[in-house]
Amino acid sequence: xxxxxxxxxxxxxxxxxxxxxxxxxxxxxxxxxxxxxxxxxxxxxxxxxxxxxxxxxxxxxxxxxxxxxxxxxxxxxxxxxxxxxxxxxxxxxxxxxxxxxxxxxxxxxxxxxxxxxxxxxxxxxxxxxxxxxxxxxxxxxxxxxxxxxx
Numbered sequence: 001x002x003x004x005x006x007x008x009x010x011x012x013x014x015x016x017x018x019x020x021x022x023x024x025x026x027x028x029x030x031x032x033x034x035x036x037x038x039x040x041x042x043x044x045x046x047x048x049x050x051x052x053x054x055x056x057x058x059x060x061x062x063x064x065x066x067x068x069x070x071x072x073x074x075x076x077x078x079x080x081x082x083x084x085x086x087x088x089x090x091x092x093x094x095x096x097x098x099x100x101x102x103x104x105x106x107x108x109x110x111x112x113x114x115x116x117x118x119x120x121x122x123x124x125x126x127x128x129x130x131x132x133x134x135x136x137x138x139x140x141x142x143x144x145x146x147x148x149x150x
Contacts (some may be wrong), residue, residue: 004048008090011041015097032101039097046090053083 017025018034025031057080064073 001049001052004045004052004087004090007041007045007048011038011045011094014038014041035097036101039094039100042090042094042097044094046087046092046094049083049087049090053080053087056080 014034015038016022018031018038020028020031025034057076060074060076060080063069063071064075
């Protein structure tokens with residue numbers, strides 16, 4: 001459980017450094033890598049917390065059902081359930097941080113979505129290819145200066 005707390009602390013620190021609104025941390029690629037690293041810390045923190053809660057719950061149940069155990073017997077309480085829910089939330093948060101890297105690792109330049117062609121665009125492209133000898137009049141390009149109204 002101590003390892004889970006330490007990993008969660010370092011994960012939160014790295015997440016704060018990896019946020020786009022902070023000025024500490026460098027460029028966007030470095031910040032995205034820090035965010036992914038914080039996601040791994042949160043994943044490991046959640047796994048450590050889940051392991052600690054499950055080991056303790058196993059110990060409680062084996063002591064509870066052992067007829068030769070004479071000391072005070074404990075039951076599963078709210079703290080264990082809160083620990084399990086918290087570890088699941090840490091794992092989900094770590095997954096979100098790890099999957100947020102897909103935006104920042106330059107997949108934008110490789111693939112470009114042009115949209116589904118509508119009937120009008122297909123029809124106009126077909127007419128252009130069929131009548132390739134005809135030229136369509138084009139509008140003259142306007143040069144927009146710094147103070148031009150758009």
